Amino acid sequence: xxxxxxxxxxxxxxxxxxxxxxxxxxxxxxxxxxxxxxxxxxxxxxxxxxxxxxxxxxxxxxxxxxxxxxxxxxxxxxxxxxxxxxxxxxxxxxxxxxxxxxxxxxxxxxxxxxxxxxxxxxxxxxxxxxxxxxxxxxxxxxxxxxxxxxxxxxxxxxxxxxxxxxxxxxxxxxxxxxxxxxxxxxxxxxxxxxxxxxxxxxxxxxxxxxxxxxxxxxxxxxxxxxxxxxxxxxxxxxxxxxxxxxxxxxxxxxxxxxxxxxxxxxxxxxxxxxxxxxxxxxxxxxxxxxxxxxxxxxxxxxxxxxxxxxxxxxxxxxxxxxxxxxxxxxxxxxxxxxxxxxxxxxxxxxxxxxxxxxxxxxxxxxxxxxxxxxxxxxxxxxxxxxxxxxxxxxxxxxxxxxxxxxxxxxxxxxxxxxxxxxxxxxxxxxxxxxxxxxxxxxxxxxxxxxxxxxxxxxxxxxxxxxxxxxxxxxxxxxxxxxxxxxxxxxxxxxxxxxxxxxxxxxxxxxxxxxxxxxxxxxxxxxxxxxxxxxxxxxxxxxxxxxxxxxxxxxxxxxxxxxxxxxxxxxxxxxxxxxxxxxxxxxxxxxxxxxxxxxxxxxxxxxxxxxxxxxxxxxxxxxxxxxxxxxxxxxxxxxxxxxxxxxxxxxxxxxxxxxxxxxxxxxxxxxxxxxxxxxxxxxxxxxxxxxxxxxxxxxxxxxxxxxxxxxxxxxxxxxxxxxxxxxxxxxxxxxx
Numbered sequence: 001x002x003x004x005x006x007x008x009x010x011x012x013x014x015x016x017x018x019x020x021x022x023x024x025x026x027x028x029x030x031x032x033x034x035x036x037x038x039x040x041x042x043x044x045x046x047x048x049x050x051x052x053x054x055x056x057x058x059x060x061x062x063x064x065x066x067x068x069x070x071x072x073x074x075x076x077x078x079x080x081x082x083x084x085x086x087x088x089x090x091x092x093x094x095x096x097x098x099x100x101x102x103x104x105x106x107x108x109x110x111x112x113x114x115x116x117x118x119x120x121x122x123x124x125x126x127x128x129x130x131x132x133x134x135x136x137x138x139x140x141x142x143x144x145x146x147x148x149x150x151x152x153x154x155x156x157x158x159x160x161x162x163x164x165x166x167x168x169x170x171x172x173x174x175x176x177x178x179x180x181x182x183x184x185x186x187x188x189x190x191x192x193x194x195x196x197x198x199x200x201x202x203x204x205x206x207x208x209x210x211x212x213x214x215x216x217x218x219x220x221x222x223x224x225x226x227x228x229x230x231x232x233x234x235x236x237x238x239x240x241x242x243x244x245x246x247x248x249x250x251x252x253x254x255x256x257x258x259x260x261x262x263x264x265x266x267x268x269x270x271x272x273x274x275x276x277x278x279x280x281x282x283x284x285x286x287x288x289x290x291x292x293x294x295x296x297x298x299x300x301x302x303x304x305x306x307x308x309x310x311x312x313x314x315x316x317x318x319x320x321x322x323x324x325x326x327x328x329x330x331x332x333x334x335x336x337x338x339x340x341x342x343x344x345x346x347x348x349x350x351x352x353x354x355x356x357x358x359x360x361x362x363x364x365x366x367x368x369x370x371x372x373x374x375x376x377x378x379x380x381x382x383x384x385x386x387x388x389x390x391x392x393x394x395x396x397x398x399x400x401x402x403x404x405x406x407x408x409x410x411x412x413x414x415x416x417x418x419x420x421x422x423x424x425x426x427x428x429x430x431x432x433x434x435x436x437x438x439x440x441x442x443x444x445x446x447x448x449x450x451x452x453x454x455x456x457x458x459x460x461x462x463x464x465x466x467x468x469x470x471x472x473x474x475x476x477x478x479x480x481x482x483x484x485x486x487x488x489x490x491x492x493x494x495x496x497x498x499x500x501x502x503x504x505x506x507x508x509x510x511x512x513x514x515x516x517x518x519x520x521x522x523x524x525x526x527x528x529x530x531x532x533x534x535x536x537x538x539x540x541x542x543x544x545x546x547x548x549x550x551x552x553x554x555x556x557x558x559x560x561x562x563x564x565x566x567x568x569x570x571x572x573x574x575x576x577x578x579x580x581x582x583x584x585x586x587x588x589x590x591x592x593x594x595x596x597x598x599x600x601x602x603x604x605x606x607x608x609x610x611x612x613x614x615x616x617x618x619x620x621x622x623x624x625x626x627x628x629x630x631x632x633x634x635x636x637x638x639x640x641x642x643x644x645x646x647x648x649x650x651x652x653x654x655x656x657x658x659x660x661x662x663x664x665x666x667x668x669x670x671x672x673x674x675x676x677x678x679x680x681x682x683x684x685x686x687x688x689x690x691x692x693x694x695x696x697x698x699x700x701x702x703x704x705x706x707x708x709x710x711x712x713x714x715x716x717x718x719x720x721x722x723x724x725x726x727x728x729x730x731x732x733x734x735x
Contacts, residue, residue, distance in 0.1 A: 026377050027348075027352060027353065027354065027377035027378055027380070027381050028377065030348075030351070030352040030353075030354060031347070031348035031349075031352040031381075033352075034347075034348060034349040034351060034352050035347060035348065039180070040178050040349055041347070041349075043177060043178055043179070043180060043714070044170075044177055044178060044345075044346055044349050044350075045346050046715065047171075047174055047177045047715050048177070048339065048340040048341075048345070048346050049340075049346075050715055051173075051174075051281070051282060051283060051336075051337075051340040052337075052340040052341050052391070053283075054282060054283020054284075055279060055280050055281075055283055055337055055340065055341075055391065057283060058278075058279035058283045058284065058285065059276075059279050059280070062275065062279060062285065063537075066537060068395075069534075069537055070272055070275065070276060070393075070537055071276070071392070071393055071394065071395045072395055073272050073531070073534050073537055074272035074273055074276055074393060074394050074395075075328075075331060075394045075395040075396075076531045077264070077265070077269050077272065077273075077530060077531050078264075078273075078331040078333075078394055079327075079328060079331065080265075080528070080530050080531055081230075081263055081264060081265060081530070082261065082321065082327055082328075082330050082331065083327075083519065084519075084527045084528075085260065085261070085263065085321060085515055085519065086512055086515040086516040086519060086521075086523050086525075087524075087525075087527045088230040088263045088265060089230075089260060089263060089312065089512060089515060090512055090523070091230040091231065092228050092229070092230040092233055092263055093233075093312075093508065094233070095230065095231065095232055095233030096233030096234075096235075096294075096295070096310060097233070098233060099232075099233045099234075099294045099295030100295035100296050100308070101233065101235075101295050101296065101308040101309070101310055102307070102308070102309045102310070103309075103310045103312065103508075104119075104309065104310070104311045104312065104505065105311075105312045105314075105505075105506055105508055105511040105512075106311055106312065106313050106314065106315070106505075106506065107314050107315075107506045107511065107514070108314065108315050108316075109138060109139035109140070109313070109315045110139075111505065111506065112135075112139050112141075112257060112311050112313045112315065113139050113140070113141055113144035114144075114505075115311050115505060116141060116144070116145070116222070116255055116257060116311060117144055117145065117148045117150070119253075119255055119309050120145065120148070120150050120220055120253075120255070121148060121150070123219065123220065123252070123253045123307070124219070125150055125219045125220035125253065126149075126150065126151065126219060127150070127151045127152075127153070127214065127217050127218045127219060127220070128145060128150055128151065128152040128153070128218060128219075128220040128221070128222055128251075129152075129153050129155050129211075129214055129215055129218040129220070129221050129222070129243075129246065129247050129251065130142070130152055130153065130154055130155060130221070130222040130223075130247065131155055131156060131221075131222070131223045131224065131237070131239065131243050131244040131247045132154075132156035132158075132159050132175065132224070132239075132243075132244075133222070133223060133224025133225075133257060134172060134224065134334055134356060134357070135224055135257050135258060135259050135313055135315075136222065136224060136257050137169065137356045138313075138315060138356050138369075139257070139313065139315065141222070141257065142154075142163075150220070152222075153211070153214045153218075155211050155214070155215070155243035155246065155247065155722070156175070156239075156241060156243055156712075157204065157207055157241060157243075157710050157712045157713075157721055158174065158175040158176040158710075158712035159175050159176075160207060160211065161176050161179065161183075161184050161187055161207075161712070162175055162176055162179075164187040164188075164190075164191045164192075165179075165183070165187050167179075168351065169350070169356075170349055170350030170351050170358060171336055171339055171350050171358065172334050172335070172336035172339060172357065172358075172359075172361075173281045173282065173334075173335065173336035174336070174711075174712065175712075176712055176713075177349075177350070178349055178350070178351070180713075180714055181198045181199075181200055181203065181713050181714055182198060184203050184713055185197060185198045185203065188203060188206055188207075192206065192210055194206045200713040200714065200716045200718055201718055203713060204710065204713070204718045204720070204721055205720075207721070208720065208721060208722060211243070211722065212722075215246045215247075215250050215251075215722075216250065218250065218251045219251055219252050219253065220251050220252075220253050220254070220255065221246070221247030221248055221249075221250070221251035221253070221254045221255070221305065222247065222254070222255045222256075222257065223235075223237055223244055223247050223248060223254065223255075223256045223257075224237070224256065224257060224258060225237055225256050225257075225258035225262055225310075226238045226262065226277070226333070226334070227262055227263075227264050227270060227273060228258060228262045228263045228264065228310075229263075229264055229265075229266060229267060229270065229292075230263055230264065230265050230266065231265060231266035231267065232266070232267065232294055232696075232697050233294060233295070234267075234292050234293065234294045234697055235256050235258070235291075235292075235293040235294075235308075235310060236270070236290065236291065236292055236293075237256075237289075237290075237291045237293065238274075238277060238278065238287040238289070238290050238291075239287060239288070239289050239291075240282075240284075240287050240288045240289070240708070240709050240710060240721075241288075241708055241709070241710050241721040241722050241723070242288070242289060242669060242708040242721060242722035242723025242724075243721070243722045244289065244291065245289050245291060245665070245669050245702070245722075245723065246669065246722055246723075248291065248293055248304070248305065248665075248700070249303050249304060249305075249665045249666055249669060250303065250666070251305060252305060252306050252307075253305050253306060253307045253309075254296070254305035254307070254308050254309070255309045255310075255311065256293075256308070256309070256310045256311070257311045257313060258310065258311070258312060258313065259312075259313050259315075259317060260312050260313065260314055260317050260318075260515070261317055261321075261330040261331075261332075265530045266530075267691045267692070267697075268533055268688070268691055268692065269530060269531075269533060270691060271533060271687060271688045271691055272533075272537070273333060273393075273394075274286065274290065274687055274691075275687060276333075276335075276393035276394075277333055277335055277393065279393075280333075280335040280337040280391070280392075280393040281335040281336055281337065282711075284573075284705075285569070285573075285651070285652040285653075285705070286652045286654055286687070286703065286705040287705070288573075288704065288705055288706045288707070288708060288709055288723075289702060289703070289704060289705075289708075289723070290702070290703035290705075291700060291701075291702050291703075292697055292700070292701040292702070292703075293308065293699070293700055294697040294698065294699060294700075294701075295308060295699055296308040296699065297659070297699050297700075298660075298661075298698070298699050300661045301659060301660065301661055301664070301699060302626055302661075302664040302666075303659075303664045303665050303666050304659060304665055304699055304700060312511075314511070314514070314515075315369065316368065316369035316370065317330060317369070318514055318515055318517075318518040319368070319369075319518070320365075320368045320369070321515065321518040321519060322517075322518035322519070322520075325401075325404060326364075326368055326401060326404070328396055328397065328401075329361075329364050329365055329368060329396060329401060331394040331395075331396055332361055332365065332394065332396060333393065333394060335393060336359075337391040337392060337393060338359050338360040338361050338387075338388035338391050338392055338398060339358060339359030339360070339361070339362075340391065341387040341388055341390065341391040342359050342360050342382075342387060342388055343383060343385065343387065344359075344360075344381060344382055344383055345358060345359040345360070348381065350362075352381075353366065353378060353381065354375070355370065355375065355378075359388070360382060360388035360398045360399075360402070361388075361396075361398065362378065363378040363379060363381045363382055363398075363402060364379075364396075364398055364401045364402060364405065366378055367379060367405055368405075372405060372408060372409055372412070373412070376409055378405075379402050379405035379406045379409060380406065382398075382399070382402050384399045384402065384403070385399075386399050533688070559680050559681070559683075560680075560733075562650050562680075562683050562684075562685060563579075563650075563680045563683055563731060563733070565650045566648055566649070566650040566653060566678075566683050566731075567579065567653075567729070567731060568653075569650065569651070569652055569653025569654075570653035570729045571653075572653060573652070573653045573705050573706035573727075574706040574707050574709065574719060574727065575653065575706055575707065575727040575728065575729055576726065576727065576728045576729070577728075577729050577731065578592055578728060578729070578730045578731070579730075579731045579733055580730075580731075580732070580733065581732070581733050581734055582679070582732040582733065582734060582735040585610075585677070585730055585731075585732045586610060586611045586612045586614070586615035587615050588730070589612065589615065589642075589675065589677075589728075589730045590612070590615035590616045590618065590619040590621065591619065592728070593616065593619065593621055593640055593673075593675075594619040594620065594621060596638070596673070596726075597637075597638055598621060598637070598638045598639065598640045598672075598673060599621065599622060599637030599638060599639070600621065600622045600623075600624050600637050600638075600639045600640070601616050601621050601622070601623055601624070601639070601640045601641070601642055602623075602624050602625070602626055602639065602640070602641045602642065602667050602670075602671060603616075603623065603626075603641075603642045603643075603667075604626065604642070604643045604644060604662055604663035604664070604667050605662030605663065606643075606644035606662065606663065606677075607642045607643060607644050607677055610644070610677060610732075612642055612677070616642075621640075622637075624639075626662075626663075626664045626666075626667055638672045638673065639670075639671040639672050639673070640671050640672070640673040640674070640675055641666075641667040641668050641669070641670065641671040641673070641674050641675065641724070642667070642675045642677065643657055643663060643667050643668050643674070643675070643676055643677070644663075644676075644677050645657055645676050645677065645678050645682060646658045646682075646693060646701070647682045647683070647684055647689070647690055647693060648676075648678045648682055648683045648684070648729075649683070649684055649685075649686065649687055649689070649690050649703075650683055650684065650685050650686075651685060651686050651687055652687060652705055653705060653706075653729075654687070654690070654703050654704065654705045655676040655678060655703070655704050655705075655729065656690050656693070656701065656702070656703050656704075657676070657701070657702045657704065658698045658700075658701050659698050659699050659700035659701070659702075660698060665700050665702070668702065668704060668723075668724070669723050669724070671724055672720075672724060672725060672726065673724055673725075673726045673727075673728060674704070674707075674723070674724040674726070674727050674728070675728045675729075675730060676704065676727075676728070676729050676730070677730045677732065678729055678730065678731050678732065679731075679732045679735045680731060680732065680733055680734065680735060681735060690703065704727070706727055707719040707720065707723070707724055707725055707726055707727040708720055708721045708722055708723030708724055708725065709721060
């Protein structure tokens, strides 16, 4: 099998490339390989522990004792959407195409790749820049593109490094969690010809310089999608580095490949997911960039793709949808929280799972997507401690599903005695201190007899868990979620193998009928109202009686308090705050820019109207025309992009920008410094207020919360990865 870099790799169960061809295909044997690597153990343990603690802290600060209420509320909205997915998919397709996008449907990975290749070659694309996307990892899109002669560059810093090393990602959010700075330094020296350095900031700067040239040359951008909004046909992408924004800004054409389960009814019901996603993934209140893309760029806009093609991918999802016992697995929002919390993942590492998805969600979703018979080991790759369910922001009962998959495997393939008793035995060992103590004595005796080999190997492994060093919860904890759950009987609905690349594209009506059939009804059946937002959960800053984003009856004092909170959150997100009365703000801002040696500024039209052009010119700062491509900003001086905002959010320190003829997307993306000018009256308390902005969505609405940043290299925070390294918010007081 040829991988995306032209090398030969062994086949895993379903043909996915394996990182280490010499390893066996069984999970336990693969895990042993990584358990023997102390360095990888340290990297994964440190990174996942930090992110898990960050999740707990961020959720406690935001939701207090109501975190579980938020999780259940998000789960109810997602479950409703899945239960009526045919309706919401049809609505999304209609609204997305009304906005100018082209929507395609693919029944399997091969068809999805063929559609993407046809679109790319139809546009004559030679170079593709690609942002991180799990579904394209599922389909192996890069290999399909390269076989078609389309050079493809991963632009997420971690994915870029992995591509240089001909490696594979090992975590949903932190793809190079298994590497350190020396590995990055060697890869850059070998592949890019750069001087050897182990400094994370210097390594990031090398990647930035190299990838900026790729963004400039590329004629195609490929992205995934975190959410699809049915009501408006909007694609939502959440990233930190800015590469996702580049992929949807500088190339002439954009392809978004997204799983069908990503649909959400509307903007308002997106609120719980936006509040939970970044906090669960990285401990941030919000990702740096949250993009809302509704169709391609509009007439006379200076940047953004001329065409937007959205490929909706099934690839086994309707089989999961058809089984009510497992349907909730499709709630997953790919935050990686279950991986960070899982003691087994921390020890085995992501590559041990032999598929795109590792950890508890991978142990569930991979057998469901690819066939339980192909991944029979994965349901056993768990201690059933329940940490994954506690961490999951959409309340998926992962331990319960793992038990059910073990049952399904037993029904299909009558196991040996030890295998048959494994789930109840493992639950007993975890929950009962006497059984735990017996295992502690018994396992060494078994190992002493024959080293854990031969007839006693299964028993030795059952007692050990993954490894004698695994950090399982205390054996005296009896309230283990899912550990002793019982599940209804029933077979697992399996998807037959996909057809070859020569198959015609699945007709859309057939595709939607397929989704309806999976749900057990005819297309067009009535749809109950989606669960409304729980206003008691939504409100964290303001109470009742609000007027224009400010509590009524408190006037200027409330406005000032909201502004102060907003400023504090901007600083917490890594930004710089300038505050001044509206009349003197232009001079204050121009003075700051001059003091920071900014020699050139790009202003959107709204910023010019505030008098900022004249103030900058008086300070000796060159004013450049708004630009659409990076070459116009390749100057020997520091550049700044100055924009006005649609609104700003006190809860997270977020500014909201709308793309328009007078406000190109690149103004806040391409320069070294981004300055957002905010009027105090534009500050609203909560993210829900930003979601409820009146009017139709523009081609691109971007929420910005901090400077471009990454922590891919040993978890060290570095700013200025692809987008601006400095983010300044200038608040005009009293207006």
